[in-house]
Amino acid sequence: MCGIWALFGSDECLSVQCLSAMKIAHRGPDAFRFENVNGFTNCCFGFHRLAVVDQLYGMQPIRVKKFPYLWLCYNGEIYNFKQLQKQFGFDYQTLVDGEVILHLYNRGGIEQTASMLDGVFAFILLDTANRKVFLARDTYGVRPLFKVLTDDGFLGVCSEAKGLINLKHSTSLCSKVEPFLPGHYEVLDLKPSGKVASVELVKFHSCKDEPLHVACDTVEALPSAGFDIDTVKSNIRILFENAVRKRLMAHRRIGCLLSGGLDSSLVAAVLLKLMKEININYPLQTFAIGMENSPDLLAARKVAAHIGSEHHEVILNTEEGIQAIEEVIFSLETYDITTIRASIGMYLVSKYIRKKTDSVVIFSGEGSDELTQGYIYFHKAPSPEEAAEESERLLKELYLFDVLRADRTTAAHGLELRVPFLDHRFTSYYLSLPAELRIPKNGIEKYLLRLSFEDSNLLPKEILWRPKEAFSDGIASVKKSWFSILQDYIDQQVDDLLLEKAAEKYPFNSPKTKESYYYRQIFEKHYPGRSSWLPHYWMPRWVKATDPSARTLKHYKSATQE
Secondary structure, eight states: OOEEEEEESOSSOHHHHHHHHGGGGGGOBSEEEEEEETTEEEEEEEEEEOOOSOTTTOOSSBOOTTOTTEEEEEEEEETTHHHHHHHHTOOOSSSOTTHHHHHHHHHHHHHHHHHHOOEEEEEEEEETTTTEEEEEEOTTOSSOOEEEEOTTOOEEEESSGGGTTTOOOSSSSOOOOEEOOTTEEEEEEEOTTSOEEEEEEEEOOOTTSOOGGGGGSSSOSOSOOSOOHHHHHHHHHHHHHHHHHHTTOOSSEEEEEOOSSHHHHHHHHHHHHHHHHTTOOSOOEEEEEESTTOHHHHHHHHHHHHHTOEEEEEEOOHHHHHHTHHHHHHHHTOOOHHHHHHHHHHHHHHHHHHHHOOEEEEEOOTTHHHHTTOSGGGGGOSSHHHHHHHHHHHHHTGGGTHHHHHHHHHHTTTOEEEOGGGOHHHHHHHHHSOHHHHSOBTTBTTHHHHHHTTTSOSSOHHHHTOOOOOHHHHTSOSSSOHHHHHHHHHHTTSOHHHHHTHHHHOOTTOOOSHHHHHHHHHHHHHSTTOGGGSSSOOOOSSSOOSSOOGGGSTTOOOGGGO
16 A cells, blocks of 8 residues: 555646645655656656665665666555466566566556466556657456546646646646546557647456456465355355455455455455465454444454454544544545435544554455445345345445545555455455345345354354444444444534535535535535535435435344344
């Protein structure tokens, strides 16, 4: 996890523009570098480093003697860099996993490069010999990337939008800062002036398609094909375990967020099992946050005792949570209601991890709800086919919601997030299963995933079959949800008259509640006029919901009421 930043064709003094790059310094607390591009005095790279792999030669932009004309700035982890080296005979000059991007590009161009990378990534690749600039981002946008491109060819690229919004340019302040689409690469021509022109934007991978890099995966072929239930369960276990195993690549201490829900509990249990197998000689630290006796804290305690982790509990108090709202919104760069609610707990637990422990590489359960139909409203899906379509829609939009939350709240404190549920191989297999296999069964969401691990003894039965709790709900008490606590506070902060005139003040995604108005005010304070970054609010489908919290839906019942 790092912060990347680059400018091409700047009219302004680069030493002034570089101040913008410091806005993402939190992403790389270990070192930083700015480097001008030889022969292009108005082009430069900026890099903030979190040293996780190859602490000696890991600074960027990466340049190697074999390809003196290539410059690479990337944020991410490429899990199959050793397998690719073996398959193609690459001669690496560093231990940095990202070096493989240079070799792949030299061998087969940008299309093959992006398609063969098994991992999470956002990168800027400059080829001065052919005068090309390439941008690319992984399938689910686990690693963030933003860009601004003016009409006269000035290009700015950054891990977070905050590193671009104050750039100066001769024509105007840079206006159209936008997220770079996941699963895409872009080709741009580099002119002698340092300016660029976009040539094409190409989608190189869709979540349903089996990725090209399967050919050099550690699990080359699944032992059996077909959709009988025992085969499916076995394949799910094999691929999920493989997803966790490949993410153990790190020279820094590994930890795991543990809410006590199914997803984070499965990740923690498999992670600890594999750490023992490869003789990692320190205990796995797991981290839970919640109010005293909240469902998440109680469940996480049970899981930690079962798997034998070194467990840490962070007690959330109402005042601390409310005080964090503004800095959370600044970190997130969104005003989405459910994203902000869920981010407060994750932001504070990440703050604790950074201050009180030496864990840096943090595993988490993001992506499972979207992939395995874990949201409560999936019980109301009109048909298995519509549920499958909704699952794919949610996965495509992860970069706007849960993946955005998970990246920004951890990156704000210099932590690196790893999300095995979003492994390309695992997700494409799960989405290839018949739609009727993936829907909730017997009133239980994520039924197939739970069933697949039922005989594994990885988790206590009551955790494996624990009903869904949204993270922002599970951290509060059963008597009063976190969203209710927030609303009570915000009711005193926003006048009725302000809400009545909300549509006039904010015509796009107009706030309908005091809570959404309050968040929007803070967002506009830091990012005025940037409301288009959020195309729509996250809300459940097929139910007449006025609030995104699961606890407002009729289906919801807490474990204490069963």
